[in-house]
Amino acid sequence: xxxxxxxxxxxxxxxxxxxxxxxxxxxxxxxxxxxxxxxxxxxxxxxxxxxxxxxxxxxxxxxxxxxxxxxxxxxxxxxxxxxxxxxxxxxxxxxxxxxxxxxxxxxxxxxxxxxxxxxxxxxxxxxxxxxxxxxxxxxxxxxxxxxxxxxxxxxxxxxxxxxxxxxxxx
Amino acid sequence: xxxxxxxxxxxxxxxxxxxxxxxxxxxxxxxxxxxxxxxxxxxxxxxxxxxxxxxxxxxxxxxxxxxxxxxxxxxxxxxxxxxxxxxxxxxxxxxxxxxxxxxxxxxxxxxxxxxxxxxxxxxxxxxxxxxxxxxxxxxxxxxxxxxxxxxxxxxxxxxxxxxxxxxxxxxxxxxxxxxxxxxxxxxxxxxxxxxxxxxxxxxxxxxxxxxxxxxxxxxxxxxxxxxxxxxxxxxxxxxxxxxxxxxxxxxxxxxxxxxxxxxxxxxxxxxxxxxxxxxxxxxxxxxxxxxxxxxxxxxxxxxxxxxxxxxxxxxxxxxxxxxxxxxxxxxxxxxxxxxxxxxxxxxxxxxxxxxxxxxxxxxxxxxxxxxxxxxxxxxxxxxxxxxxxxxxxxxxxxxxxxxxxxxxxxxxxxxxxxxxxxxxx
Numbered sequence: 001x002x003x004x005x006x007x008x009x010x011x012x013x014x015x016x017x018x019x020x021x022x023x024x025x026x027x028x029x030x031x032x033x034x035x036x037x038x039x040x041x042x043x044x045x046x047x048x049x050x051x052x053x054x055x056x057x058x059x060x061x062x063x064x065x066x067x068x069x070x071x072x073x074x075x076x077x078x079x080x081x082x083x084x085x086x087x088x089x090x091x092x093x094x095x096x097x098x099x100x101x102x103x104x105x106x107x108x109x110x111x112x113x114x115x116x117x118x119x120x121x122x123x124x125x126x127x128x129x130x131x132x133x134x135x136x137x138x139x140x141x142x143x144x145x146x147x148x149x150x151x152x153x154x155x156x157x158x159x160x161x162x163x164x165x166x167x168x169x170x
Numbered sequence: 171x172x173x174x175x176x177x178x179x180x181x182x183x184x185x186x187x188x189x190x191x192x193x194x195x196x197x198x199x200x201x202x203x204x205x206x207x208x209x210x211x212x213x214x215x216x217x218x219x220x221x222x223x224x225x226x227x228x229x230x231x232x233x234x235x236x237x238x239x240x241x242x243x244x245x246x247x248x249x250x251x252x253x254x255x256x257x258x259x260x261x262x263x264x265x266x267x268x269x270x271x272x273x274x275x276x277x278x279x280x281x282x283x284x285x286x287x288x289x290x291x292x293x294x295x296x297x298x299x300x301x302x303x304x305x306x307x308x309x310x311x312x313x314x315x316x317x318x319x320x321x322x323x324x325x326x327x328x329x330x331x332x333x334x335x336x337x338x339x340x341x342x343x344x345x346x347x348x349x350x351x352x353x354x355x356x357x358x359x360x361x362x363x364x365x366x367x368x369x370x371x372x373x374x375x376x377x378x379x380x381x382x383x384x385x386x387x388x389x390x391x392x393x394x395x396x397x398x399x400x401x402x403x404x405x406x407x408x409x410x411x412x413x414x415x416x417x418x419x420x421x422x423x424x425x426x427x428x429x430x431x432x433x434x435x436x437x438x439x440x441x442x443x444x445x446x447x448x449x450x451x452x453x454x455x456x457x458x459x460x461x462x463x464x465x466x467x468x469x470x471x472x473x474x475x476x477x478x479x480x481x482x483x484x485x486x487x488x489x490x491x492x493x494x495x496x497x498x499x500x501x502x503x504x505x506x507x508x509x510x511x512x513x514x515x516x517x518x519x520x521x522x523x524x525x526x527x528x529x530x531x532x533x534x535x536x537x538x539x540x541x542x543x544x545x546x547x548x549x550x551x552x553x554x555x556x557x558x559x560x561x562x563x564x565x566x567x568x569x570x571x572x573x574x575x576x577x578x579x580x581x582x583x584x585x586x587x588x589x590x591x592x593x594x595x
Binding site: 029030032034055056057058059061062063064075077081084086088107108109111112113116120133134135136137144145147149151 | 245246249251253254255257258289290292416417418419420421432437438526527528529531538540542544552553555557561562564565594595
């Protein structure tokens with residue numbers, strides 16, 4: 001892990017390279033470094049970190065910060081295999097218009113994972129080659145992993161009730 | 171004419187009309203000799219209910235003769251919303267549902283989740299518990315590889331391997347039953363340690379298993395390593411270089427087979443893995459045979475780790491004595507009011523975990539298994555996410571099998587070792 005100072009240095013470099021407001025926040029919690037960045041700059045930030053050695057993207061996942069706005073978060077876990085060093089990059093978008101640039105072109109591993117975040121949270125990844133639901137049925141309504149999506153009360157789909165409504169309409 | 175423009179679409183194809191396969195000209199680009207002169211492509215539905223898919227994986231395959239031109243995996247058939255369910259349960263009740271994600275490596279699922287909570291709550295795990303965890307994790311790794319070996323050999327047509335592998339797997343399950351009372355989904359790992367110390371007789375039984383197991387792996391190797399059919403099906407088929415695998419996020423035996431020795435047990439040791447002497451098997455070609463050989467060799471290494479952990483098993487507590495995290499011992503309840511209060515609070519409300527977010531990766535039999543947990547300070551997690559290696563590794567299917575024969579695709583799927591419970595969660 002970069003230590004707290006290392007994280008600040010990375011943040012400083014990013015600010016110098018991509019403008020003052022690109023890094024919104026740095027968090028160093030339980031020995032884990034997290035950069036919160038401005039959503040529009042995600043591709044530039046990830047490209048910058050890749051040059052610093054964080055060339056392996058181990059995970060992309062979504063978080064719902066309901067009831068706080070901006071509500072939806074996307075976290076990219078980066079790994080530097082030669083220094084065994086991890087850094088997380090986080091961005092937050094408003095639930096009203098959750099659009100983020102897709103990073104699938106540079107990081108092919110993000111393909112399925114961005115689809116999962118889209119499926120579960122409704123974050124739209126602009127430029128994704130194949131943005132479809134991945135785990136839920138195609139005609140499902142709503143994004144079940146959001147915090148205000150209710151648990152239970154859903155009919156089990158068999159052949160005889162296949163045409164009935166699926167999912168809960170928000 | 172692309173398959174999606176067919177005027178008469180079958181029912182399953184109509185429902186997934188939005189699935190686009192690669193453009194026709196791309197698929198037809200490289201044509202090898204002797205496939206016939208027609209440009210005809212066939213879209214084949216493969217699965218979800220097919221024994222060779224190792225679960226309910228469904229593939230849409232475009233074939234040109236026998237050659238695979240494009241593959242699209244379709245998943246979600248066993249999606250059970252475990253991540254959502256976890257948000258509605260107190261921390262210690264999450265462990266049983268988490269274990270059911272990747273149903274062949276339940277100790278690993280529990281381990282990833284427990285280490286995440288331990289990081290959040292800053293709990294120290296006693297040395298004995300760490301060693302007990304290593305013993306069970308590595309037994310689980312052998313067990314998972316045995317199921318993989320048995321079913322993969324079955325896919326290649328070798329039915330007897332299946333019985334041999336399941337014979338040894340039974341012995342491991344017997345050991346799990348002895349230590350935890352359950353053969354699968356044992357709920358043995360707890361936040362802060364393990365639920366119970368190993369019982370009398372466990373050590374003896376484990377030692378006899380450890381003595382026997384390397385010779386059993388020798389036997390598997392003797393049956394398969396130089397078997398003409400196995401060699402023809404695996405050697406040189408569907409290789410993928412380490413560079414491409416890394417961009418696809420692939421970890422675990424698949425990456426090691428391509429020559430990259432990345433293993434979290436060595437790179438970032440957790441749970442006392444740095445105390446043990448073991449090697450990381452790597453391949454050179456990155457073909458199916460290397461994938462097979464790496465996993466087979468890993469079984470020897472796991473036996474070595476368990477042996478060392480058992481020999482060096484430290485004395486002491488098997489779970490943390492932090493009463494806000496772990497239940498007090500039963501005998502204290504009769505005499506101590508405080509213990510009773512702690513017991514009551516833990517059983518009714520559950521533990522409270524400081525707010526924050528952590529990502530805790532471990533090395534599962536299939537690669538990096540990371541657990542992301544966000545706590546909001548209450549007694550239930552606000553978000554649990556598993557970065558399941560099967561889910562990420564599945565993306566390597568298409569690059570591996572494009573241009574290969576359909577029979578090689580079956581072998582590659584077997585060597586990929588996807589567990590659909592982990593993919594769909």
